[in-house]
Amino acid sequence: xxxxxxxxxxxxxxxxxxxxYMGERRDAAEQEADxxxxxxxxxxxxxxxxxxxxxxxxERVVARAVAGQRDRVFIVSKVLPSNAxxxxxxxxxxxxxxxxxxxxxxxxxxxxxxxxxxxxxxxxFADLQKAGKIRYWGVSNLDTDEMADLAxxxxxGACAANQVLYHVASRGIEFDLLPWxxxxxxxxxxxxxxxxxxxxxxxxxxxxxxxxxxxxxxxQVALAWTMRxxxxxxxxxxxxxxxxxxxxxxxxxxxxxxxxxxxxxEHRPPSAKxxxxxx
Ligand SMILES: NC(=O)c1ccc[n+]([C@@H]2O[C@H](COP(=O)([O-])OP(=O)(O)OC[C@H]3O[C@@H](n4cnc5c(N)ncnc54)[C@H](OP(=O)(O)O)[C@@H]3O)[C@@H](O)[C@H]2O)c1
Numbered sequence: 591x592x593x594x595x596x597x598x599x600x601x602x603x604x605x606x607x608x609x610x611y612m613g614e615r616r617d618a619a620e621q622e623a624d625x626x627x628x629x630x631x632x633x634x635x636x637x638x639x640x641x642x643x644x645x646x647x648x649e650r651v652v653a654r655a656v657a658g659q660r661d662r663v664f665i666v667s668k669v670l671p672s673n674a675x676x677x678x679x680x681x682x683x684x685x686x687x688x689x690x691x692x693x694x695x696x697x698x699x700x701x702x703x704x705x706x707x708x709x710x711x712x713x714x715f716a717d718l719q720k721a722g723k724i725r726y727w728g729v730s731n732l733d734t735d736e737m738a739d740l741a742x743x744x745x746x747g748a749c750a751a752n753q754v755l756y757h758v759a760s761r762g763i764e765f766d767l768l769p770w771x772x773x774x775x776x777x778x779x780x781x782x783x784x785x786x787x788x789x790x791x792x793x794x795x796x797x798x799x800x801x802x803x804x805x806x807x808x809x810q811v812a813l814a815w816t817m818r819x820x821x822x823x824x825x826x827x828x829x830x831x832x833x834x835x836x837x838x839x840x841x842x843x844x845x846x847x848x849x850x851x852x853x854x855x856e857h858r859p860p861s862a863k864x865x866x867x868x869x
Pocket of ligand 1: 607608609610611638639701730731754780781782783786787788809810825826827828829830832833834837869
């Protein structure tokens with residue numbers, strides 16, 4: 591498995607698993623947990639979830655998947671901005687811990703910027719860290735100017751990751767956000783790495799051509815592309831076991847300079863600042 595190093599020196603898998611839209615239906619929960627377990631067995635041991643997903647239902651699916659093997663898994667969850675006051679962050683995390691049936695979240699993120707000042711949320715994260723309920727904290731959907739504001743807050747330099755939309759057809763972060771995080775040794779987590787609605791990314795001509803040359807699938811190429819810098823953790827969501835197996839294969843694929851040039855010709859890298867894309 592390719593790995594990415596967190597600012598504190600710990601390494602985590604570069605390829606994990608998302609859970610958005612899991613936990614929506616009771617009758618699908620066991621099958622979804624099975625898919626996550628399969629992914630864990632295939633070394634995609636980082637799982638991304640959030641209190642928002644299925645109003646806590648996705649966290650309950652994660653609890654089923656990691657039962658009996660909690661220590662193998664690095665769990666990422668997120669607090670909603672509407673809960674992100676100092677006390678609200680602590681209370682939201684405690685609810686997440688109960689749903690996840692665990693005593694700690696490995697990385698706890700602010701899902702996006704809301705009305706509470708960052709200082710409030712950071713105070714909540716500090717309380718949670720002191721109590722051993724979270725190991726690291728980070729943010730999601732913050733653009734470069736917001737990351738600079740965060741870094742200027744007392745304790746803001748300890749941010750462990752920023753989770754943002756990143757796939758071949760949405761690569762504006764390469765202009766400034768990715769280098770900004772890179773300079774600080776801060777990983778970026780690529781959400782929707784297959785594009786969420788996968789047709790655009792998996793149907794791209796260059797992705798299909800590169801896949802053909804490697805005897806790989808378009809999904810493997812799209813995921814390997816997101817991970818190519820060594821700074822990005824990619825978190826595709828797959829409830830279908832065939833998709834899980836397919837995605838796991840991306841960890842073994844390294845794209846060549848010619849592959850990357852072909853993808854660039856179809857999906858140009860940014861030449862100017864673009865506002866952060868958000869799903
Ligand atoms: N922080 C944020 O604001 C934010 C926003 C969006 C997402 N996220 C996180 O990022 C994760 C991934 O993003 P996402 O779920 O939006 O989109 P995604 O991972 O880009 O795409 C998910 C879709 O791709 C399908 N799929 C998975 N593997 C495939 C394969 N090998 N071949 C063909 N189709 C495949 C899935 O189908 P099946 O499920 O049927 O297998 C599902 O329909 C989320 O689940 C969530 O954890 C975070």
